[in-house]
Amino acid sequence: MSAANPLFPGSPLFPASVAGSLPKPAWLAETHKLWPAWKQQGAELEAAKRDATLVWIKQQEDAGLDIVGDGEMSRQHFVHGFVENVDGIDRDNKVEIGIRADRYKAMVPRVVGKLALKGRAHPWEAAFCRAHTKRILKFTLPGPMTIMDTLADSYYGDKVKTAFAFADLLNQEARALEADGVDIIQFDEPAFNAYTQEAAGWGIEALHRAIDGLKAKTAVHICYGYGIQANIEWKRGLGNEWRQYEDFFPALAKSKIDMVSLECIHSRVPPHLMRLLDGKTVLVGALDVATDLVETPDDIAATVQTALQFVDKDKLILCSNCGLAPLDGAIAAAKLQALGQGALLARQRFG
Numbered sequence: 368m369s370a371a372n373p374l375f376p377g378s379p380l381f382p383a384s385v386a387g388s389l390p391k392p393a394w395l396a397e398t399h400k401l402w403p404a405w406k407q408q409g410a411e412l413e414a415a416k417r418d419a420t421l422v423w424i425k426q427q428e429d430a431g432l433d434i435v436g437d438g439e440m441s442r443q444h445f446v447h448g449f450v451e452n453v454d455g456i457d458r459d460n461k462v463e464i465g466i467r468a469d470r471y472k473a474m475v476p477r478v479v480g481k482l483a484l485k486g487r488a489h490p491w492e493a494a495f496c497r498a499h500t501k502r503i504l505k506f507t508l509p510g511p512m513t514i515m516d517t518l519a520d521s522y523y524g525d526k527v528k529t530a531f532a533f534a535d536l537l538n539q540e541a542r543a544l545e546a547d548g549v550d551i552i553q554f555d556e557p558a559f560n561a562y563t564q565e566a567a568g569w570g571i572e573a574l575h576r577a578i579d580g581l582k583a584k585t586a587v588h589i590c591y592g593y594g595i596q597a598n599i600e601w602k603r604g605l606g607n608e609w610r611q612y613e614d615f616f617p618a619l620a621k622s623k624i625d626m627v628s629l630e631c632i633h634s635r636v637p638p639h640l641m642r643l644l645d646g647k648t649v650l651v652g653a654l655d656v657a658t659d660l661v662e663t664p665d666d667i668a669a670t671v672q673t674a675l676q677f678v679d680k681d682k683l684i685l686c687s688n689c690g691l692a693p694l695d696g697a698i699a700a701a702k703l704q705a706l707g708q709g710a711l712l713a714r715q716r717f718g
């Protein structure tokens with residue numbers, strides 16, 4: 368198709384993707400939780416993670432998604448799944464801190480020494496996905512600012528230094544993921560919406576450190592969080608227009624990151640803020656992760672229509688507002704189907 372995104376020649380118009388996480392099956396972990404306990408141990412757990420990954424690759428393909436991922440089946444939490452494989456962190460003596468500008472309290476591990484990767488953070492996941500799908504493969508990592516904001520530091524003594532130390536480790540892992548065959552490496556930076564001025568400055572610089580030398584396409588996902596109660600209440604207090612993106616989108620437009628994933632459907636983000644990302648490929652949130660109501664293909668096409676006022680046709684990718692992990696598995700699968708069908712409908716209407 369002539370109007371294909373130049374980053375992905377040969378892919379259809381409005382390729383479809385999800386932000387990252389998908390619900391874990393009940394035989395793998397507790398359901399409906401952001402930080403669920405595993406239901407297996409040892410070799411059985413490792414086998415169950417692989418099986419769950421395979422199930423979701425198949426479901427994403429069957430739904431017609433053009434860009435697929437591992438659904439984060441092998442990590443308990445989007446930040447701690449990475450941090451688990453980092454040396455220099457004390458996980459036994461957690462401390463309570465306020466995170467995301469004190470939006471909620473969490474018990475978090477502490478940085479107590481020089482940070483270093485213990486081998487690979489994700490030793491098998493990407494290669495396993497690559498062996499089982501020919502679609503565009505996206506892999507998610509937490510962003511440096513968000514990792515920093517989800518831990519307590521007792522070593523570096525400076526949050527920017529801590530974030531850059533993580534950025535170096537992320538770069539090391541990202542290069543290895545690229546070698547595994549990953550096409551898109553996405554950094555999840557929900558903290559950007561909590562520290563918008565810093566995001567425009569050192570937040571983007573830390574991302575640049577994380578993507579240094581990569582040939583794979585790069586993305587940053589910035590959302591208003593999972594559909595959990597603490598976030599729903601926070602969003603109620605943000606007023607009628609959520610303009611956080613306005614503070615750092617102009618800096619992102621000038622950055623070396625290829626793609627930006629943002630919230631759209633049912634969000635109070637003024638859609639015209641997408642215009643501030645001029646030149647970037649935009650992953651537009653067309654699935655609401657804070658409701659069990661399944662979107663219709665018409666809803667998806669309507670989101671495309673909105674986004675097309677501000678984003679060029681060949682730079683628009685369909686996505687979810689955030690990860691789908693806390694949802695019911697069957698509802699998430701139905702939402703993926705809606706997204707795939709919505710992409711088809713949008714191609715007919717606006718192609």
Ligand SMILES: [Zn+2]
Nearest residue numbers: 590592689690
């Ligand atoms: Zn998110």
